Amino acid sequence: MARLRRATQKELEAAVTALRNGDLVAFxxxxxxxxxxxxxxxxxxxxxxxxxxxxADHPLILHLDSARFLSRWVAEVPAAAEKLAAAFWPGPLTLxxxxxxxxxxxxxxxxxxxxxxxxxxxxxxxxxxxxxGGIAAPSANRYGKxxxxxxxxVREELGDAVAIIMDGGECTIGVESTxxxxxxxxxxxxxxxxxxxxxxxxxxxxxxxxxxxxxPRVPGSSAQHYSPSTAVAIVxxxxxxxxxxxxxxxxxxxxxxxxxxPRKAQQGVTWINVGRRLDVYQRDLYANLRSLxxxxxxxxxxxxxxxxxxxxxxxxxxxxxxxxPR
Ligand code: TXA
Ligand code: MG
Numbered sequence: 001m002a003r004l005r006r007a008t009q010k011e012l013e014a015a016v017t018a019l020r021n022g023d024l025v026a027f028x029x030x031x032x033x034x035x036x037x038x039x040x041x042x043x044x045x046x047x048x049x050x051x052x053x054x055x056a057d058h059p060l061i062l063h064l065d066s067a068r069f070l071s072r073w074v075a076e077v078p079a080a081a082e083k084l085a086a087a088f089w090p091g092p093l094t095l096x097x098x099x100x101x102x103x104x105x106x107x108x109x110x111x112x113x114x115x116x117x118x119x120x121x122x123x124x125x126x127x128x129x130x131x132x133g134g135i136a137a138p139s140a141n142r143y144g145k146x147x148x149x150x151x152x153x154v155r156e157e158l159g160d161a162v163a164i165i166m167d168g169g170e171c172t173i174g175v176e177s178t179x180x181x182x183x184x185x186x187x188x189x190x191x192x193x194x195x196x197x198x199x200x201x202x203x204x205x206x207x208x209x210x211x212x213x214x215x216p217r218v219p220g221s222s223a224q225h226y227s228p229s230t231a232v233a234i235v236x237x238x239x240x241x242x243x244x245x246x247x248x249x250x251x252x253x254x255x256x257x258x259x260x261x262p263r264k265a266q267q268g269v270t271w272i273n274v275g276r277r278l279d280v281y282q283r284d285l286y287a288n289l290r291s292l293x294x295x296x297x298x299x300x301x302x303x304x305x306x307x308x309x310x311x312x313x314x315x316x317x318x319x320x321x322x323x324x325p326r
Contacts, residue, residue: 005169007123012130018163019044019131024051026140026154027127028168029119031092031177031193032147032286033154034063034137035162036127045106045136051161054143059109060136061094061177062116065128073103073114073134078182080204087203090120092173092194096181107136113183123168139176146226146286146293146321149174153290174283175313180207188212192312194282225320226286228293230255232300232321240303244269247299255297257288259305270295281305282314289321 005028007015015025022044025036035052037044039062049056062073067085070077075098084095099114108114119125128135139147140154140162148154149171154162178193180200188208189197201207235243240256241263247254248268255270256262259281262271272288274281292300302318305311 004122005167007126007166011166012126015127015164015166016130023163026162026165027124028121028166028171029124030121030171031173031175032149032171033140035140036135036137039107039134039136042104042106048138051158052138052143057109059111059115060107060138062107062114063128063135063137064116064118065125066118073100073116074098075100080182080187083203088195089118092177094177094179096183098183117177121168123166144225144227146228146289147176149286172283174285175317192316194313196310198309226317227321228289228300230293230297230300232302234302234304234318234322236304243301252298253296255292255295255300257292258303270297278310285314
């Protein structure tokens with residue numbers, strides 16, 4: 001499939017009309033597909049929670065086409081936000097800041113902060129500019145499930161509940177944006193993404209990591225988030241084949257996500273060899289988990305990935321899939 005498809009004028013008009021009518025529009029971003037609604041339409045925002053099956057106190061991310069109208073949505077733009085915006089926007093970074101009156105309770109889950117992201121995907125940019133306002137969007141999957149990185153993932157999972165699914169091809173980053181909170185005492189990394197802690201710190205200095213005790217519950221912070229239906233276990237490379245043998249002996253079928261080919265041929269095993277590259281691993285992670293989930297296996301085994309800082313987003317998502325967040 002072609003990557004980074006742009007929308008036709010007709011597609012754009014239909015999507016903008018749907019948003020204005022209070023309908024939901026799934027659209028591509030460089031990270032994952034979003035389930036979008038007019039950020040100023042509380043009824044449309046409530047639809048998002050309904051369609052996703054998501055608890056109402058989980059805040060949404062507000063998407064804008066540029067930082068032009070940022071000050072409408074936030075109480076003040078901290079200096080750290082200016083620096084991070086200059087370095088990483090448009091791109092896979094979400095900034096949490098103190099909200100203004102314009103950011104409604106439905107959008108923010110009743111909190112005094114709002115999360116803002118300016119995506120770089122050309123179709124997301126086209127849509128945001130044509131709409132001319134903010135679009136609130138979580139990932140376009142059911143609550144707790146794997147995020148969609150292709151339009152067909154959205155169609156399979158949400159289908160008719162979404163008025164329009166814009167086809168922008170495969171997402172190039174593949175994991176959700178890095179979230180940095182600037183709404184508290186100190187900057188804090190709330191969710192690892194493809195932009196690393198080191199990259200953030202190079203711009204604004206040292207930051208805290210993880211949710212603090214007073215922080216709201218973030219969906220990505222619950223165990224068993226980003227999960228396929230099949231049970232997932234993470235296994236060191238050296239133990240992979242023996243673990244498979246044990247499962248096969250018990251009559252179980254196995255699906256494997258690994259960075260190398262199998263050391264021996266085994267019947268009843270579906271094996272995806274992703275290779276060693278981080279960008280490829282990350283980009284294809286959710287699509288691979290989805291296809292392994294469909295392989296009819298009783299167990300998904302994921303070969304351990306390198307415990308290096310650049311792999312933080314992958315490590316985080318895999319740990320959650322396996323139900324034991326780091
Ligand atoms: O890459 C992404 O960020 C994608 C695309 C569509 O932009 N969106 C996404 O949205 O991953 P969602 O809803 O699946 O995850 C949003 C995360 C949640 O963990 C949410 O709790 C957190 O952002 N969040 C939103 N507003 C927040 C706030 N005011 N304070 C703290 N966390 C917030
Ligand atoms: Mg999500």
